[in-house]
Amino acid sequence: MKFPEPRGPITSTLFRALACTPGSDEGSAAVDELRLLAARHLTASADIIGDDDVQLALFCLYELHYSGLEGINDEWEWEPGLIQVRRLIERPFEAALRAAAASASASAAESVTLPPAGELTSDAVADILFGLAASDTGPSVSRFVAKKATLDQVKEFLIHKSIYQLKEADPHTWAIPRLTGRPKAALVEIQADEYGGGRPERMHSALFARTMRGLGMEDRYGAYVDAVPAVSLAAVNMMSLFGLNRRLRGAITGHLAIYEMTSSQPNRLYGNGFRRHGFDADVTHYFDEHVEADAVHEQIAGRDLAGGLVEAEPGLLTDVLFGAAAAMAIDGRLSAHLLASWENGMTSLRAAVPAAA
Amino acid sequence: MNQEPAESSIVVCPDGPLIVRGDFEIVTPSGDPVPRQRQTVALCRCGASAIKPYCDGTHKMIKFRTEPPAG
Numbered sequence: 001m002k003f004p005e006p007r008g009p010i011t012s013t014l015f016r017a018l019a020c021t022p023g024s025d026e027g028s029a030a031v032d033e034l035r036l037l038a039a040r041h042l043t044a045s046a047d048i049i050g051d052d053d054v055q056l057a058l059f060c061l062y063e064l065h066y067s068g069l070e071g072i073n074d075e076w077e078w079e080p081g082l083i084q085v086r087r088l089i090e091r092p093f094e095a096a097l098r099a100a101a102a103s104a105s106a107s108a109a110e111s112v113t114l115p116p117a118g119e120l121t122s123d124a125v126a127d128i129l130f131g132l133a134a135s136d137t138g139p140s141v142s143r144f145v146a147k148k149a150t151l152d153q154v155k156e157f158l159i160h161k162s163i164y165q166l167k168e169a170d171p172h173t174w175a176i177p178r179l180t181g182r183p184k185a186a187l188v189e190i191q192a193d194e195y196g197g198g199r200p201e202r203m204h205s206a207l208f209a210r211t212m213r214g215l216g217m218e219d220r221y222g223a224y225v226d227a228v229p230a231v232s233l234a235a236v237n238m239m240s241l242f243g244l245n246r247r248l249r250g251a252i253t254g255h256l257a258i259y260e261m262t263s264s265q266p267n268r269l270y271g272n273g274f275r276r277h278g279f280d281a282d283v284t285h286y287f288d289e290h291v292e293a294d295a296v297h298e299q300i301a302g303r304d305l306a307g308g309l310v311e312a313e314p315g316l317l318t319d320v321l322f323g324a325a326a327a328m329a330i331d332g333r334l335s336a337h338l339l340a341s342w343e344n345g346m347t348s349l350r351a352a353v354p355a356a357a
Numbered sequence: 358m359n360q361e362p363a364e365s366s367i368v369v370c371p372d373g374p375l376i377v378r379g380d381f382e383i384v385t386p387s388g389d390p391v392p393r394q395r396q397t398v399a400l401c402r403c404g405a406s407a408i409k410p411y412c413d414g415t416h417k418m419i420k421f422r423t424e425p426p427a428g
Binding site: 292 | 395413417418
């Protein structure tokens with residue numbers, strides 16, 4: 001990925017460090033400075049999920065483990081000072097996600113009485129997750145896109161989604177070696193489908209890139225990072241947090257299950273929105289594909305992946321539900337931002353994006 | 358009954374579709390293949406899918422139930 005523009009002292013210090021050689025005096029000094037700066041800033045940050053400087057820094061720190069950042073030395077990926085900074089940010093970020101998840105699932109929890117986790121079958125876990133997904137009464141971006149969104153607004157929608165969808169499925173793949181048996185087989189089956197079943201042009205990330213090209217947009221990974229607000233980055237950072245920490249393997253499976261369970265019908269509506277603007281199957285294929293794929297995946301993810309994991313490790317139920325509720329909470333916050341912007345005739349992006357015009 | 362695991366399996370999902378996995382083909386009554394994009398498929402069981410024979414998740418909206426009501 002290309003370096004984004006810094007959004008404050010943390011990202012500018014981080015980018016200054018990454019331009020150095022890992023282990024060099026200059027690089028180490030910048031990392032020391034970064035650590036102090038981050039520690040000081042995090043105690044004062046009232047809303048870490050909405051903090052642009054913090055979310056972009058975390059996004060770039062995680063990106064070292066994915067596509068990397070252009071022009072830097074890849075040794076930075078495991079440089080202990082940067083891992084320390086990542087953990088400094090992760091701790092309060094996880095706490096904020098747990099708080100958001102708790103309030104998101106509070107209303108749903110009233111209708112679900114949980115038996116002791118040790119007695120839960122995989123069917124029961126799937127049932128709880130489907131119940132949680134159905135309790136989502138948040139604002140609907142999909143209905144807005146289907147019926148009302150202007151061409152500029154559907155492009156904005158793609159820009160927000162592109163931060164994840166151009167590397168779709170990658171954060172959940174981290175969980176594969178952390179699982180065994182039934183949940184592992186389930187995750188591999190879903191991921192094989194996400195990655196096109198052996199056909200690169202059918203990879204979901206490739207289908208999304210095709211949609212973007214169909215609207216004349218830039219399909220290079222990370223091309224629009226500068227345009228999106230903190231909450232759009234937080235949605236992807238949440239997946240990386242869950243995927244890259246073994247102790248959160250329950251949360252990443254819960255995240256995937258709820259993501260699939262809240263996807264089929266919205267994707268049908270997204271497709272309708274693009275058809276309304278006169279786009280054909282070349283553009284809508286990504287959405288049409290997800291209507292069918294996610295109806296398969298939600299069953300496997302709910303029952304065999306999340307349910308199978310809880311059967312094997314009952315203690316992980318709480319984290320499975322945390323991952324699911326956190327996904328809904330962050331998605332709800334992003335949806336509220338999009339709709340509030342659009343209904344007031346404003347852009348949902350940080351600044352006008354020439355390439356999307 | 359054969360004790361070897363079968364080549365294919367059908368998972369009957371509570372209140373949901375049939376997940377078909379393994380080695381099989383989906384054909385029309387005259388034997389023509391039904392377009393299929395994936396190895397494992399979910400077949401509509403509630404009758405309300407817009408992409409039959411495949412499931413599109415509509416069963417959740419119409420509160421489709423596979424168990425008879427209690428009592």
